[in-house]
Structures are given as C-alpha cells and as structure tokens.
Amino acid sequence: MDKAGVAMTYKFGDPSSSDILVCLKTREGRPEWFHCHSSILVQKSKFFADQLSRVDSTNCIEIPCTKFGVLQVAIALSCEEITQSCIQYLEAVPWEDKEEEEILKAVSGLGPLAMPILARIQPVDINATKNVFLAAIRFATSTGGPCPPFADDLKVSAREQVEYMLVEDEDMPLVTADGEVKSEVRMSLSKMFSKFEKELGSLLLESDLTAAAEDIVLQSLSDLEWMCNILPKMDLLKDFVSNWIDVSDYVLKVFQDKKFDTTMWGAKLKLIEVAGKVLDAVGYGNVIFPAPARVQLLKFWLSYVRKMKPLLDSKGSEDVGFAYKMDEDLCQSIEGAIISLVLALPSNDQADIMADWIQTEQVRYPDLSEAFEVWCYRTKSAKRRLVVGFNEIGNATISL
Structure with missing residues (x-):
C-alpha cells in the first residue's frame, strides 16, 4: 500500500497506529497528550518536519502552548494549509474593533499570504475617497425624487459619513480642495436654496397652512443649517x-x-x-x-x-x-x-x-x-x- 493509502487509514488520536506523542503544555503548566502520526506531521507542518529530522529526535515532542487562536498556532507550527484556511475565513467575516490589532499582529510576518486580510484595511487612494465623499454629499443633500424605504435613515447616515470624513480622514484636505468636489457641493447648496424658496412660495399660495407644509419648511431650514x-x-x-x-x-x-x-x-x-x-x-x-x-x-x-x-x-x-x-x-x-x-x-x-x-x-x-x-x-x-x-x-x- 502506498503512503497516500496508508495516510488515509490513519485516525487522529488512535494509539494503535500512532508512532509519536505530542504534548501541549497549557499556560497553567497542565500537559495535554495527543497520539499522532509522524508521516502526517512532517507532511503538513514545517515545524514538526524540522523537529523530527533532528538526530536526537524522540517519539515525544513537547510544545509550550503560549498562544491562543487557530491562526496563531498554525503560524507558530508552520502549518501552511491551516494558515491559508484561517486567512480565507478571516477575510470573509466581520471583525470587532478589538480583534483587528490582534489579527494584524498575527499576520504581520506572513508576506504575500496575508494580502487578502491586509487589502481590507489598507488606505484607499484619493480618487476612491473623493468618490465616496461625493456619493455621500449627493445623498445627504438630495432634495427630490422618489424616496426609497428608510430614506430618512439613509440620509442621516450619509450626513454622519460626511461629517466623519471631514474631521477624521487625513486625505480630506486634498479632497475638499478638488475642483469637482467644490463644484458639486456648490451645486447641491444652490439646489437646497432653490427648493427652500419654492416651498415658501407654495406656502403663500395655500389657503390654509397645514402641519405637513410647515414641517417641509422646517426640514429645509434644518437641511440648510x-x-x-x-x-x-x-x-x-x-x-x-x-x-x-x-x-x-x-x-x-x-x-x-x-x-x-x-x-x-x-x-x-x-x-x-x-x-x-x-x-x-x-x-x-x-x-x-x-x-x-x-x-x-x-x-x-x-x-x-x-x-x-x-x-x-x-x-x-x-x-x-x-x-x-x-x-x-x-x-x-x-x-x-x-x-x-x-x-x-x-x-x-x-x-x-x-x-x-x-x-x-x-x-x-x-x-x-x-x-x-x-x-x-x-x-x-x-x-x-x-x-x-x-x-x-x-x-x-x-x-x-
């Protein structure tokens, strides 16, 4: 039977076929023993391949477990396939703010292998920032047309995005100095004033002032503010x-x-x-x-x-x-x-x-x-x- 055939018959933790013991020592010093197979360890992990290629190697390998997380362990043990699987997973799921630094620290030495994760957080170029800002401005200052569901909530979110970018984004001085951006903002401002004047004109034409009409004028003033x-x-x-x-x-x-x-x-x-x-x-x-x-x-x-x-x-x-x-x-x-x-x-x-x-x-x-x-x-x-x-x-x- 070839090696592939033999490998397929191995079962993790099976003492009857195991030829090596791996001892993981927890941070508390408690040992955890695992029955493993040297041929698979050598094939899947550069760490174990180096350990078992030594002249003084034994049938027991002790590993101090000072790191937590599958990705960190996979990197420490040079398990490339597991590392790639972890990166694919992390690239596809959302992170919490407190996890981001930990993830970046873990993948910092992986080089090109870490690019799918690094691509999520690398700074965008000026054109991309400008396009996001223009889209947010257009929605935040929209004055007419059909209103999609949750339009008010979306407009609030767009305005929060504009405010955040103007205060926090380091590239914004270059973006706000751009002629296209200034022209777009001026056009939006002009439309808002024109809309306000039209609404006031409509008020004069109405025989009775309705609460809805007053709310429209109040909203326009809030938009201008x-x-x-x-x-x-x-x-x-x-x-x-x-x-x-x-x-x-x-x-x-x-x-x-x-x-x-x-x-x-x-x-x-x-x-x-x-x-x-x-x-x-x-x-x-x-x-x-x-x-x-x-x-x-x-x-x-x-x-x-x-x-x-x-x-x-x-x-x-x-x-x-x-x-x-x-x-x-x-x-x-x-x-x-x-x-x-x-x-x-x-x-x-x-x-x-x-x-x-x-x-x-x-x-x-x-x-x-x-x-x-x-x-x-x-x-x-x-x-x-x-x-x-x-x-x-x-x-x-x-x-x-």
Whole structure:
C-alpha cells in the first residue's frame, strides 16, 4: 500500500497506529497528550518536519502552548494549509474593533499570504475617497425624487459619513480642495436654496397652512443649517452666506406675511438660529464681504430679531408648554455678532443703525449700548483729530 493509502487509514488520536506523542503544555503548566502520526506531521507542518529530522529526535515532542487562536498556532507550527484556511475565513467575516490589532499582529510576518486580510484595511487612494465623499454629499443633500424605504435613515447616515470624513480622514484636505468636489457641493447648496424658496412660495399660495407644509419648511431650514455647519470645513461658508443674503428679503417677506402671524413658530425659531450662524460668520470675520453687503445683511435680520424676540418671550409667558423661545446662548450669540457687525461698518452706516435703535420702542434686545458707546467715542475722537488737523494746517499757513 502506498503512503497516500496508508495516510488515509490513519485516525487522529488512535494509539494503535500512532508512532509519536505530542504534548501541549497549557499556560497553567497542565500537559495535554495527543497520539499522532509522524508521516502526517512532517507532511503538513514545517515545524514538526524540522523537529523530527533532528538526530536526537524522540517519539515525544513537547510544545509550550503560549498562544491562543487557530491562526496563531498554525503560524507558530508552520502549518501552511491551516494558515491559508484561517486567512480565507478571516477575510470573509466581520471583525470587532478589538480583534483587528490582534489579527494584524498575527499576520504581520506572513508576506504575500496575508494580502487578502491586509487589502481590507489598507488606505484607499484619493480618487476612491473623493468618490465616496461625493456619493455621500449627493445623498445627504438630495432634495427630490422618489424616496426609497428608510430614506430618512439613509440620509442621516450619509450626513454622519460626511461629517466623519471631514474631521477624521487625513486625505480630506486634498479632497475638499478638488475642483469637482467644490463644484458639486456648490451645486447641491444652490439646489437646497432653490427648493427652500419654492416651498415658501407654495406656502403663500395655500389657503390654509397645514402641519405637513410647515414641517417641509422646517426640514429645509434644518437641511440648510446642516450645510452651514459643514461648509467651514471645506472653505465654502462664503457661498452659503452669499446665498443667504440673496434670499433674505424674500424669506422675510414670506415669514412676516399676516397669514403666518400666529403660526410656524418652530420654523421661525429655526430661521433665527440659521440667521444667527450667518451673522456670527460675518460679524467675526470668518467670511469677508464688502460693507454694502454687511449693511444689507444687518438691516434685514436686526429688525426681524428685534421683532421676534419679545414676541416669542410673550408666547412663552402665556403658555408654559411653548417650546420655541430663544434660549440665552442663542440670544447672547446673536447680540454679540450684531455688535461686532455694527462696529465694523462705516461710521455713517453705524449712525443710521444707532438712530433706528434709539427710536424704536423695543430697545431691550439686542442691546446695542456697547456699540453705541464705542460709536460715540470714535465720533468724538474723529472730531478731535479733524480739529487738530485744521489747526496744524492753519499754523503751517501762518508760518509761511
């Protein structure tokens, strides 16, 4: 009978045909004995082949078992077939985070044999990262079309992926600087603003405001707020602010229409929150716009915030369950941004805003006292400089 035929008749652990004992010593020092067959061990394991080829080899091999896991043991005993089987298995199944480092450590010395596992975790190239980011942006900012099952959950997941990539992915600075990526994001932003305007137009055409219609507008504002939050990481916040300034006049006309005087409180508060982010960006110089654009932005939203703050407070006083009041952080943030905006304007524009603020009956919010004091000081200083300048010119003339 040939060797293959004999090997097929062997049975692991059969003492009657076994010609060698393998002793595995556990970490606790307890021995475990196995009846094995030297011909099979030599054929399947380089470790056992080396052990049994020694001149001083015996019919008992002792192995200290200090490693756990089939793959680790297979590598330690140079069992190539078992190692390959383990790699095929690990490549096909999901890993837990805590297992990844252990697996990588185990296969680190296997060379090409470990490529199926290493391929799962190797860094992707820039184009692959860009394509993933673009796909996530398109879904996260989708504004129409048929909605697949779980569309809202998928959109949330897409947005989380975009946020994660912008913060954690080391390749993102190269991706966000890409012209195609910027163009795609700008296009998505433009579509979102266009959709928002159309929804507001539809509101005006409806005879009765429905909860569903209000929810649509509120959702669009939430979508725009999300874009406003991520665009600074892509150096595209200026695009958002520019679009916001362009639509402000129309948006405020709709929101201040008489038919909505006693409705849309949630949308009105969200509108103020998004406007606050824009005022903050412009007021503190995160985006740079010429003075006329800043004046326009300020005049639009200063009057609206001044009108809505006491109205929302009054509603809250009347109804304890009213959930749409401006909280303290929001109030302070907007007030600070407005003061900063005012102080950065040309003095004549500051004078117009201060005159309007003093004359209005609702001067409590936003409180521009600080800006007014600075404006007064600057005005006096400017007059003194002017007088000093005239005196110097006069003295120079006389001396001539």
